[in-house]
Amino acid sequence: FDEIGRHNAIDKVIGHAALHRISLEDKMICSTGRISSEIAFKIINARAPVLISRASPTTLSVELLRRFNILSVIRAVSGRFFVVNGKENIRL
Numbered sequence: 466f467d468e469i470g471r472h473n474a475i476d477k478v479i480g481h482a483a484l485h486r487i488s489l490e491d492k493m494i495c496s497t498g499r500i501s502s503e504i505a506f507k508i509i510n511a512r513a514p515v516l517i518s519r520a521s522p523t524t525l526s527v528e529l530l531r532r533f534n535i536l537s538v539i540r541a542v543s544g545r546f547f548v549v550n551g552k553e554n555i556r557l
Contacts, residue, residue, distance in 0.1 A: 475504055479511045489513040493536075496520070500539070505529040515551075517541050522549070 475496065482489050493515035494508055500522035508516050509529065515536040522530070522539055527549050530537045536551030548555060 474498070475507050479507060482511070493517055499523070500526045500530075500537075502526045502529055505535075508535060509533045517546075 475494065478494060479489070481487070482492075489511045490513070492513055494511070494513045495517045496504070497519045498504075499520040500516065500518050502523060502525040505516075505522070505526035506529065513535070515538075516530065517538045519540065519542050522537070527537070531550045534551070536554050537549045538546050539549055540547050
């Protein structure tokens, strides 16, 4: 979903999944925006196991995503990326 506000975009994805009874437990959520702790909580509550973002996360969001074992890939741009949690789950 395209949206100007990063919170709105995440809310639309999670809301669409809930409305159509689509489990996010085997899906990844991708975002172009910065991942704040509020967005991290939304992803944790949605039970999505993977988060990919083009932007950098806040320190608190990284701590939350690690605590809840969410595979987190950040600064995913032009074939480059950083894995801040869950490196053991990625095969290159």
